[in-house]
Amino acid sequence: MKAVFLASVTALAISSSMAHAATEPAVVYDQAGKYDKSFNEGVYNGVKKYTADTGIQVREFEPKNEAQVEQGLRRLAKRGYSPIVTVGFNMTSAVEKVAKDFPEINFTIIDGVIDLPNVQSVVFKEHEGSFLVGALASMASKTNTVGFVGGMDIPLIRKFGCGYEQGVKYASPSATVLQNMTGSTGAAFNDPTKGSELAKSQFSQGADVVFAAAGGTGIGVYQAAKDEGKLAIGVDSNQNHVQPGTMLTSMVKRVDEAAYKTYQDSAAGTWKPGMVVLGLADGGVDWAQDENNASLITADMKTKMNDIRAKIISGDIKVHDYMSDNTCNY
Amino acid sequence: MFETLILMLDATMRVSTPLILAALAGLYSERAGIVDIGLEGKILGSAFAAAAGAAVFGSAWIGLCFGILASVSLAMIHGFACITHRGDHIVSGVAINTIVAGLTVTLSMHWFGMGGQTPALSGDARFLDITFPFADALQDVPVIGAIYSNLLSGHNILVYLAFAMVPVTYWVIYKTRFGLRLRAVGENPHAVDTAGISVSFIRYRALIICGILCGLAGAYLSTAHNAGFLKDMSAGKGYMALAALIFGKWRPVPVLLACLLFGFLDAVAVRMQGVEIPGIGQVPVQAIEVLPYVLTVLLLAGFIGKAIGPKAIGRPYVKERA
Numbered sequence: 208m209k210a211v212f213l214a215s216v217t218a219l220a221i222s223s224s225m226a227h228a229a230t231e232p233a234v235v236y237d238q239a240g241k242y243d244k245s246f247n248e249g250v251y252n253g254v255k256k257y258t259a260d261t262g263i264q265v266r267e268f269e270p271k272n273e274a275q276v277e278q279g280l281r282r283l284a285k286r287g288y289s290p291i292v293t294v295g296f297n298m299t300s301a302v303e304k305v306a307k308d309f310p311e312i313n314f315t316i317i318d319g320v321i322d323l324p325n326v327q328s329v330v331f332k333e334h335e336g337s338f339l340v341g342a343l344a345s346m347a348s349k350t351n352t353v354g355f356v357g358g359m360d361i362p363l364i365r366k367f368g369c370g371y372e373q374g375v376k377y378a379s380p381s382a383t384v385l386q387n388m389t390g391s392t393g394a395a396f397n398d399p400t401k402g403s404e405l406a407k408s409q410f411s412q413g414a415d416v417v418f419a420a421a422g423g424t425g426i427g428v429y430q431a432a433k434d435e436g437k438l439a440i441g442v443d444s445n446q447n448h449v450q451p452g453t454m455l456t457s458m459v460k461r462v463d464e465a466a467y468k469t470y471q472d473s474a475a476g477t478w479k480p481g482m483v484v485l486g487l488a489d490g491g492v493d494w495a496q497d498e499n500n501a502s503l504i505t506a507d508m509k510t511k512m513n514d515i516r517a518k519i520i521s522g523d524i525k526v527h528d529y530m531s532d533n534t535c536n537y
Numbered sequence: 538m539f540e541t542l543i544l545m546l547d548a549t550m551r552v553s554t555p556l557i558l559a560a561l562a563g564l565y566s567e568r569a570g571i572v573d574i575g576l577e578g579k580i581l582g583s584a585f586a587a588a589a590g591a592a593v594f595g596s597a598w599i600g601l602c603f604g605i606l607a608s609v610s611l612a613m614i615h616g617f618a619c620i621t622h623r624g625d626h627i628v629s630g631v632a633i634n635t636i637v638a639g640l641t642v643t644l645s646m647h648w649f650g651m652g653g654q655t656p657a658l659s660g661d662a663r664f665l666d667i668t669f670p671f672a673d674a675l676q677d678v679p680v681i682g683a684i685y686s687n688l689l690s691g692h693n694i695l696v697y698l699a700f701a702m703v704p705v706t707y708w709v710i711y712k713t714r715f716g717l718r719l720r721a722v723g724e725n726p727h728a729v730d731t732a733g734i735s736v737s738f739i740r741y742r743a744l745i746i747c748g749i750l751c752g753l754a755g756a757y758l759s760t761a762h763n764a765g766f767l768k769d770m771s772a773g774k775g776y777m778a779l780a781a782l783i784f785g786k787w788r789p790v791p792v793l794l795a796c797l798l799f800g801f802l803d804a805v806a807v808r809m810q811g812v813e814i815p816g817i818g819q820v821p822v823q824a825i826e827v828l829p830y831v832l833t834v835l836l837l838a839g840f841i842g843k844a845i846g847p848k849a850i851g852r853p854y855v856k857e858r859a
Contacts (some may be wrong), residue, residue, distance in 0.1 A: 236593045240768070242651060360822045387810045388822045398772065399763055402809075404548060411544045430657075430764045434666075449657075458846065 232257075232470045233266040233288035235280055238294035239396045240269050243423040246396075246462065250294050250317065253463030254385055257470045265470070273393065277301040279326040284309040290327075290473045292317065296363050297393050302326065311388050313478060315469040317462055318363060320482065327466045329483045333363070334370030335519050336458040336492030338526045340440050341374020342515050343494065345382045345414040346508050347438055352383040354409035356402060358421035360388040362530050367420035367458075369441070369529035377515070377524070385409045389424050392428050399427030404481050406431035406439075409529070416440065416455060419469040431455060438503070447460040447499035453502050461485065488520045543683045545804045550692060551762060553800025554699045555580065555754040559778035560785070561706050562750035562791045566612075568710065568787060569743035570723040570849040573613055574630035576751060577775025578637035583608040583755025585641040587657040588766035589648065591662040597760045600662065604759075605752030611637065612748030613741075620740050623853030634775075642768045653768040655759070664693040664761035695757040700793075702750065707789040719743055723847035726854040736854045754778075783844050784837065802832060 221461070234254055241251040254265045255431070266288055268279040276298055283291055284305055290313040293302050299319035300333035306314045306323050313325050320328040344353045355371050357364040372384045387405045389395035406417050410431070417432060418440040419425035425442060432439035433453040441449065441457030448454075472478040483489020494512065496504065518524040526537035559576050562769030566573040586607035591600025611633055618629040642653035649655055669690035675682045710716040718739050721729045726736045754774070759766045777799055809825045 240653065242654060387807070391544075391823050391826060397767070397769075399767055400758070400770065400772065403763065404552065404804070404807050405810075408544070408548065408804075419560075426765075426767070427763060 231266060231288055232263065232290055232292070232473065233268065233283045233296065234281070234292040234466065235268045235270065235276065235298065237276075237396070238270060238393050239298055239422045240271065241267065241529060243397065244439070244444065244446060244449060245422045245425055246460075247294055247422070249444040249462040250292065250466045252294075252444070253466035254470075256463065257467050261470075261474070262471075263474075273297075275443075277305060280305045281308070284312045287312070289313045290315055290469055290478060292469055293319075294462070295319070296361060297359075313480070315465070317465055324480055325423075327469065327478065327480050327483060329469075329485065331460050331462075331491050332484065332486030332528070333367050333420075333443050333458075333460065333492060334373075334526045335487040335492065336368045336460065337370030337418070338374035338377070338519065338524070339487070339494045339512065339516060340418055340456055341354070341371035341376075341384075341457045343374075343456055343504075343508060343512060344371070344379040344418060344438075344440060345375040345378040346511065348379075348382070348414075348416045350413050350415045351381060352377060352385065352413040352415065354385045354406065354414035354417035355387070356405050356409070356417060356419040356421055356424070357386070357388040358390075358424055359393060360391045362387065362533055364420055365533075365535070366529040367418075369535040369537075370526055371418055372535065373526055374515075378511075383413070385412055389421055396422035396424060398424045399430070402427030403431040407435070410435050410437055418442070419456070420458070434467065441495070445495040445497065447495055447497050451499040452502070454500055456500055458492065459495050460492050461490060463509050464491070487516065539680070540683060541808070543687050545808055546800070548804035548807065549797060549800040550688070550696055550700075551800075553796045553804045554696045555757050555762070555774050556778050556781055556796040556799055557699045557793060558695075558702065558750050558754035559775055560781045560796050561702055561789065562747040562754070563779055563782045564706065564710075564787060564789065564792060565743045565750070566747040567782065567850055568718070568723045568847055569719050569740045570726065570847055570852065570854075571615070571619055571740055571744060572626035572851045573615070573747060574627055574631065574779065575611065575633035575775075576778055577771055577773065578630075578634035579608045579611045579748060579751035580755040580758065580775050581641055581719070581753040581769070581771040582611050582637040584759035584770055585637075585645060585755075586767045587752075587756035588658065588759035589645065591658050591760050592656045592765070594766055595660075595662050597662055597664045597756075599659075600760050601752070601756045604756035605749050608752035609748030609754060612744040612751070615810055616741050616744040620737050620744075623855070626851050629722075631636065640770065641766070645766060655766040658760060658764045662760070663764055663800070664757075666691050666693050667697075674686075687741050693757075693761045695753060695761050698753065699757075703789050703793045710773075711788065715739075715742075723849055726849050729748075730854070730856065736749075740776065740854075750773075780833070784833075785848070786844050787846060798836075799833075802828060 236247045241247045270276045292315045296318045302316050303321050304325050315327045317329045357366045375384050376384045406428040414440040419428040420442045429439045429450045435452045438455040443460045443461050446457045563573050583604035587600040587604030590603030591597050618624040619626050672686040672690040676686045781795035784795035806825045841849045
């Protein structure tokens with residue numbers, strides 16, 4: 208009842224402000240919201256940049272719950288917004304349904320795969336980026352034990368964990384990797400309290416570097432790391448600024464680029480449906496270095512990291528992709 | 538094994554603190570005959586006010602004052618609707634929850650412009666962990682050292698306050714004149730009225746205490762356990778507390794145990810993930826997640842027995858029929 212009410216209020220808010228809409232770009236964030244300092248905020252940064260560069264406003268929609276995703280999408284499509292960038296794996300089925308009903312509207316889905324003639328699916332080789340930060344984690348670890356905190360337990364997040372584990376084992380074959388998932392619903396991406404508890408549990412088991420691939424939940428993980436004087440690794444956006452001195456690095460995923468490019472290509476008429484896969488070689492994923500973590504990275508680490516990075520790009524190191532067979536045997 | 542248990546109990550203390558505070562808050566309110574489904578909203582409102590106050594003034598204590606103020610104000614709104622105007626307790630409580638869920642995010646967007654979050658707190662703006670004297674020295678003593686240094690020491694002041702509130706509540710409810718009247722108001726308000734005591738005044742006072750305790754719970758969430766406010770950060774703790782209250786049959790010590798059980802199951806769920814159990818292998822995350830709920834259902838169905846609440850609960854007091 209509450210959900211229906213909220214949905215209709217939001218729908219009203221959208222429709223009243225969209226009276227003038229022609230083919231304008233739009234974006235639908237996932238439930239963690241555009242200020243999660245991570246995945247959604249990355250997309251938001253791309254949107255902001257596009258608006259700043261071109262002066263074109265992008266219509267934004269933040270669903271309050273799962274039911275609103277499809278309603279919001281449908282409303283945007285009906286009003287003729289195109290292209291519509293949708294953010295996150297959890298939106299796949301909603302986008303698929305709406306895209307079928309509105310063949311003339313273009314959709315871009317980040318992190319999901321939909322095979323329709325009006326949908327572009329942007330996916331990333333997270334396993335490569337995670338491998339990199341995994342290697343760095345085990346170089347920085349004094350206890351030879353590192354942790355991983357995932358958000359929702361889905362293959363995509365397992366992919367981060369699997370890549371990370373491979374990276375850790377590459378740099379130190381005897382290392383232990385502790386892995387935890389926050390939950391099995393979308394809310395697992397916005398539960399910092401649980402994140403902090405999971406991190407503390409891993410610290411008590413000996414971990415001293417923890418990688419969170421958990422959206423807003425990560426904020427709690429980083430706070431716990433700071434409180435206990437351990438190191439943490441951010442995800443999606445460059446999160447080094449969240450806890451300077453605690454953040455070893457961030458596994459950046461250029462979702463901002465993906466959103467920006469969709470709008471840019473669409474305006475230029477070069478937008479194409481189909482799969483776009485962005486890896487280390489394309490600059491789609493990488494590890495973040497800036498003034499906030501400069502003191503934590505030694506010259507030796509940097510050299511080793513550049514070497515590993517080059518080897519992944521050249522194909523000398525093959526990183527197993529969890530999603531290719533849904534197992535982490537490498 | 539022993540060390541693991543200590544660490545799990547340590548986590549239990551942290552996780553169950555807001556539950557204990559909120560459940561005791563509910564105990565005062567419901568023992569006085571006021572159904573309080575608005576615990577959730579009061580916790581959330583206080584979490585926001587405390588984080589905002591702490592962020593602006595740089596002091597966790599000032600934040601706490603703001604948190605309590607916000608929570609007591611909400612409790613007074615509830616009282617005004619339910620006691621003075623004899624409104625439906627559930628409707629008023631749900632209204633408070635809904636208003637707070639929206640208002641906190643809106644206000645924080647307006648004030649801090651960070652999308653419903655407050656700035657991250659550090660240093661004096663948070664309640665930091667307290668290390669007991671000799672905790673480091675006793676660290677290596679077997680058993681006692683682990684219990685004293687790892688389990689009892691190293692929590693923030695609100696955790697100790699929450700546990701201290703249990704005997705205090707027991708004393709207030711069962712050993713003081715105020716407590717006797719409060720219980721009587723929840724069971725048989727007419728008798729209290731006949732004795733020449735104002736039913737409304739007692740109920741209002743119960744709600745003020747309820748507000749203060751919820752204020753502590755909210756401030757704990759945003760300025761002690763976490764470092765800042767996030768939207769919907771109470772995450773159903775108010776409802777969990779309400780369940781613990783019923784679970785514990787509206788009595789302080791059983792309520793404490795129920796809260797500790799919920800907290801412990803949560804800690805177990807965190808700890809059990811990814812652990813290989815001999816003969817079974819690795820247990821899936823989902824199976825562990827469901828464990829607290831399954832156990833709650835089993836315990837409720839099999840061991841606890843019928844929970845009977847205060848007799849006059851949820852009924853507005855009408856002095857005489859015209």
